[in-house]
Amino acid sequence: MKVGGKHFRSIWLKAADDRVVQLIDQRFLPHRFVIEEVTTVEQMATAIRDMHVRGAGLIGASAGYGMYLAAIEAATLDGSWETHLIGAATKLRATRPTAVNLAWAIERQVNNIAAGKTAQERIEIALQIARKIAEEDEEHCRLIGQHGLNLIQQIARKKAGKPVNVLTHCNAGWLAFVDYGSATAPIYAAHDGGVAVHVWVDETRPRNQGSKLTAWELGEHGVPHTVIADNTGGHLMQHGEVDLVIVGSDRTTYTGDVANKIGTYLKALAAKDNNVPFYVALPSSSFDWQMRDGLKEIPIEERGSEEVGHADGWSDGRQVEVRVTPEGSAAANYGFDVTPRRLVTGLITERGVCRADEKSILALFPEHAP
Numbered sequence: 578m579k580v581g582g583k584h585f586r587s588i589w590l591k592a593a594d595d596r597v598v599q600l601i602d603q604r605f606l607p608h609r610f611v612i613e614e615v616t617t618v619e620q621m622a623t624a625i626r627d628m629h630v631r632g633a634g635l636i637g638a639s640a641g642y643g644m645y646l647a648a649i650e651a652a653t654l655d656g657s658w659e660t661h662l663i664g665a666a667t668k669l670r671a672t673r674p675t676a677v678n679l680a681w682a683i684e685r686q687v688n689n690i691a692a693g694k695t696a697q698e699r700i701e702i703a704l705q706i707a708r709k710i711a712e713e714d715e716e717h718c719r720l721i722g723q724h725g726l727n728l729i730q731q732i733a734r735k736k737a738g739k740p741v742n743v744l745t746h747c748n749a750g751w752l753a754f755v756d757y758g759s760a761t762a763p764i765y766a767a768h769d770g771g772v773a774v775h776v777w778v779d780e781t782r783p784r785n786q787g788s789k790l791t792a793w794e795l796g797e798h799g800v801p802h803t804v805i806a807d808n809t810g811g812h813l814m815q816h817g818e819v820d821l822v823i824v825g826s827d828r829t830t831y832t833g834d835v836a837n838k839i840g841t842y843l844k845a846l847a848a849k850d851n852n853v854p855f856y857v858a859l860p861s862s863s864f865d866w867q868m869r870d871g872l873k874e875i876p877i878e879e880r881g882s883e884e885v886g887h888a889d890g891w892s893d894g895r896q897v898e899v900r901v902t903p904e905g906s907a908a909a910n911y912g913f914d915v916t917p918r919r920l921v922t923g924l925i926t927e928r929g930v931c932r933a934d935e936k937s938i939l940a941l942f943p944e945h946a947p
Contacts, residue, residue: 578751578758578765580610580797586756587635588642588711595704596649598642602629603752607793608891618647618665625679626672628784632753633827633863634714637678641710643669644686648703652696662690674876675836675913677828677865682710711755717860717927718757725763725823725858725925726770732820733772740775740801741767742820744810747781747838748790749825749858759858760823761791763925768800776802777813781838783884783910807840811847822848823925826859831945833918833933834871839911845920857916857933858925864938866945871915882908 578585591597591614598621602613613629615621621643624630630639647665651658666683673679689706693699732741749760757765767774776795781787788804795802805813813819822844828836835841835857848855868874885908889898902908921933931937939946 578756578794578798586711586715587752588630588638588755590642596646598639598646600624600630600639601752603631603790604629605896606752607789608896615642616646618643618650618668621646622668622672625669631786632748633676633678633825634718634754634759634860635752636673636676637682637862638707638711638714638755640669640679640682641686641707644683644690645700645703645707648690648696648700652700658696658699659691662687673878675827675878676863678862681862685710714754714860714862715756717862718751718754718759718762720927721759721858721860721925722757722762722766724927724929725856726766726772728821728854728856728925728930729763729767729772729774733767736820738773740773742775742777742813742818744777744779744813744819744822744844745791746779746787746807746810746822746824746841746844748786748794749823750791750794752790752794753825754860758794758825759860759863759925760825761794762858763823764795764800765798768798774800776800777810777819778802778804779807779810779840779844780804781840782807783888785888786838810844811851814847814851814853819848819851819853821854821856823856823858826857826863827913828865828868828871828875829857829859829863829924830868830871830875831864831866831938832869832871832935833921833924833938834875835916835918835921835933836871836875836877836913837916839914842914842916842920845916848922849920854922855920856923856925856930857921860927861942864942864945872917875913875915877914878912880910880912882910885910 598615602611651661750758886902918933
């Protein structure tokens with residue numbers, strides 16, 4: 578996608594030195610555009626854990642590049658290279674528990690790097706796999722956009738030129754992936770194809786990924802949008818102001834249960850009550866092919882209470898943080914919730930749209946059938 582008219586991916590290798598990973602540090606958006614340079618596994622682990630990067634696809638791509646940096650480090654250290662790579666994999670895997678792309682990318686790297694006979698071969702393999710993970714993520718999101726476009730076009734034909742109103746939650750845009758995004762990919766495809774669209778952007782407390790990130794990237798792309806408080810979606814649905822909901826996913830079971838940013842479940846309930854289609858857009862790398870019961874099995878990340886108790890923003894040319902809760906009040910900060918498959922109209926994947934059930938999912942991805 579574009580920033581100020583220039584194309585950017587969310588993560589890439591530095592042109593002058595391919596041992597330096599560059600990424601957009603999302604902590605400073607939308608007020609400052611900061612490019613961070615990462616050269617060590619420790620730095621990449623910090624970037625993932627502290628949400629310099631976030632979103633299922635980008636977490637996976639970042640982990641892939643993290644293991645590439647680990648292969649570089651292993652070549653310069655005394656001792657077993659296997660021990661260092663396993664240690665790096667453990668460090669990266671511990672950063673974020675909910676997004677399945679993290680462990681998937683790490684395992685893919687570990688399994689492939691082991692085939693290298695020399696340190697240089699292992700570095701070259703790790704670089705090749707890291708690039709492939711990123712390129713696949715980009716292409717899968719592009720395809721999600723094309724499949725989801727059909728859904729928006731169907732609604733547009735019924736509205737006779739009036740804008741199709743899409744509600745999103747959190748940020749499942751290109752900032753959460755390598756490019757295009759998952760939930761936003763159909764929106765961008767529709768907008769670029771001349772379909773009138775308008776996006777209701779949930780602010781997504783407590784980190785405000787919607788009001789900060791989704792609104793920013795939609796604005797950069799010229800897509801009409803309106804930021805709303807998290808609790809507004811149900812009201813808009815009751816009054817016919819939402820034509821469909823499209824959200825992303827950090828982990829979806831092969832039976833169709835969806836883990837996404839906290840608050841997604843409530844949007845699904847409101848959509849069901851008001852007969853509004855509720856779609857989840859995700860690349861196949863976000864499926865968990867082992868878990869069956871999302872509510873019982875998907876690990877839900879609990880983050881620090883300070884994210885709930887404080888808020889940050891832009892004031893007098895600088896980023897500031899303020900307390901919004903009483904000093905002595907405890908705060909809970911669950912990062913995700915699980916939306917049961919019965920509330921999901923369909924899943925938009927790189928291979929097409931399917932129902933959120935085991936039979937339909939495995940029909941699209943038969944290689945994962947037991």
